[in-house]
Amino acid sequence: MNLKQAGSGAEVDERLAALLTNANAVRAITAAVEGTIGPKGLDTMLVDRFGEVIITNDGVTILDKMDVNHPAAKMLINIAKAQQAEVGDGTTTATIMAGGLVAEGVNQVLRGVPVARVIEGVRYGVARxxxxxxxxxxxxxxxxxxxxRNIAMIAGREHADIADLVVAAARLIGAEKLCEPNFKLSDIITAEEGxxxxxxxxVIVDKERMNKEMPEELTDVKVLVIDDALEPEEIGDEALSTESGFKRYIELQDEFKRNVRKIVELGVRLVLVDRGVHDDADEILTDAGVMVIQRVPAKDLRRAAEHTGARMMKRTGLKKDLADIEKYLGYAERVYEDEKLEHVRILGGQGKPMATILVGAATEEVVGERERIAKDAASSVQAAIKGGYVPGGGACEIAIARAVEKAREEIKGMAAYGVDCVTNALKRPLAQIVENAGFNPLEKVEEVIAAQAAKGSDSLGIDCDTGEVADMLERGVVDPVPVKLHAIKAAGEVAVAILRIDTIIKKKEEGAAAGKTAASSDAAGMPDF
Structure with a gap:
């Protein structure tokens, strides 16, 4: 090799350094979750520096809890989080396809295909x-x-009890509610040990009544929801040191007691408070047989208000006339505390119908995982009701890959190589599923491609027990359309974003941090850049 050739090679290596660095980071993230996909996927153990352990095969949980510093890796993790936020499932599929797109794109660039042409082809292929x-x-x-139920079983990792709970809840709530844009079936799930x-x-309020002298169970209940503290207005220490200030303090205390007694006069039996409750209010309401729950989590407070038809009020709202306060009250047929589970249930509210899915767990260690499984199942069921379903098990992706491959003929020039990236990335989910099941991924992917072409079916995949070609629809292996749509779209977006990065430059520090960095750099003899 002459000097000119050597210099040219060095320039190429330098030009691709950012791309290769990012591709390696993406590959590392993909490797962390790919072993979890499919019915034979295994679990991952996450351990923090205190020895706390999470055992899961939930893709977004693994990615979210990983200790990651590389910016490209964080981009991929953010895509998985976006997938979770949008449709609640399919994060592992999205990650694997994004990793596949980046890897295939890098391979094409190394072959000499311009990055711009690869990106053009990837965008075209993803759209198709x-x-x-x-x-x-x-x-x-x-x-x-x-x-x-099949969808709930697949997303719920074959937990039949959870699948039955989710489907029962969906039927109880109804299709109209499930199709509302702002309603998430996964939000009504809670898991508790025992x-x-x-x-x-x-609804469940994940708190106990304020003290054991308050009633444990109520029927025909008027409900007041206070999105505030149930305490007197405060006076500064400086004001208290004056005679007028102390007088004002006494007046506020008396006014507060009068306002609390209004709650009793209105016949309110349940008071939910966002923050703390003053001792005077505690005494007055306990003597009147009112159940008070303080420091209620915001989510529970909102759901309780919606279910009972109550309007949230601030503590200053208690200064209003009784008739005005009455307009803020809600109603429930029954309220009771479950002492074993340490929560309060509110049933039969006059507001919006609300269902709750309570998932049991044998030990504290599995509570979180059971809840994650149930939320995945609920999200998938709701997504299918909204947007339909397709064959699962990687079968649909193979059918789409075949269709995209045919569309390759419609695009001219080197952008066709970008389309190849999409075709190959679409084969990755099935390849990983069968590899996790102990079969040769190359062999099984080709078997499925041939079988689908011969029978004109998009539902043929691999039975992970036998390794034989099987119809996924007949086996009940199905996935929601919105999950697939968002996974492919998200994978395409992150792949294009990473492929477009040509240079990585460290930002200068600003403010106080910049001074410390500069001082440490001077001390170490580091050059400025």
């Missing part, structure tokens, strides 16, 4: 893939369709 998924979706027209699996109309 999205069109194909929408075209192949099957609608859910009946909440009693057995396909919903609880029995249960679905009921009502």
């Amino acid at each position: 893939a999205i069109e194909e998924i929408k075209r192949r979706g099957r609608k859910v027209t009946d909440l009693n369709d057995p396909v919903l 609880a029995e699996n249960e679905v009921f109309m009502g």
Whole structure:
């Protein structure tokens, strides 16, 4: 090799340094979750510096809890979080496909394909893939369709008890509510150690009554929700040191007691408070047989208000006339404390119908994982009701890959190599699923491609027990359309973003941090950049 050639090679290596560094970071993140996908996927143990352990195969949990510093790796993790926030499932699939797109894109660039052409092809291929998924979706027209339980089973990692709970809740709530943009079925799930699996109309407040002298159970209950502290207005220490200030303090204390007695006069039996409750209020309300729950979590406070039809008020609202305060009250048929589970249930509210899914767990260690599993199942069931479903197990992705491969002929020039990236990335989920099941991924992917082409079916995949080609729809292996759509879209977006990065430059520090950095740099003899 002459000097000119050597210099040229060095320039190429330097030009691709950022791309290769980012690709390696993405590969490391993908490797962390790919072993969890599919029915034979295994768990990951996450351990912190205090020895706390989480055992899970939930992709977004693994990614969220990983100690990651590389910016490209963080981009991939953020895509997984966005997938979770949008549809609640499919994070592992999105991560694997994004990793596949980046890896394939780098391979094409190393072959000499310009990055701009690769990106052009990737965008075209992803757009075609999205069109194909929408075209192949099957609608859910009946909440009693057995396909919903199949979806819950797949997303719920074969936990039949959780799948049954989720489907029962979906039927209880109804399709109209499930299709509302701001309603998330996963939000009504709570898991508790020692609880029995249960679905009921009502809400749980994850707190106990303020003291044991208050009633444990109530019926025909007027409810007051205070989004504030139930305490007198405060006076500064300087004001208290004056005679007028102390007089004002006494007046506020008396006014506060009068306002609390209004609650009793209105016949309120349950008071939910966002923050603390003053001792005077505690005494007055306990003597009147009112159940008070203080420091209620914001989510529980909101759900309780919606279910009972109560309007949240501030403590200053108690200064109003009785007739005005009455307008803020809600109603529930029954309220009681479950002492074993240390929470309060509010049932039969006159506001919005609210269902709760209570998932039981045998030990404290599995509570979090059982809740994550139930939330995945609930999110998938709701997504299928909203947007339909397609064959799962990687079968649909193979069918789409075949369609994208045919569309490659429609694009001219070197952008076709970018389309190849999408085709190969779409094969990754099935390849990883069968590899986790102990089979040769190359062999099984080709078997599925050939079988789908021969039979004209998009539902043929691999039975992970036998390794034989099987119809995923007949086996009940299905995935929601919105999960697939968002996974492919998210994978395409992060892959393009990473492929577009040509240079990595460390930002200068600003403010006080900059002075410390400069001082340490001078001390170490580091050059400025």
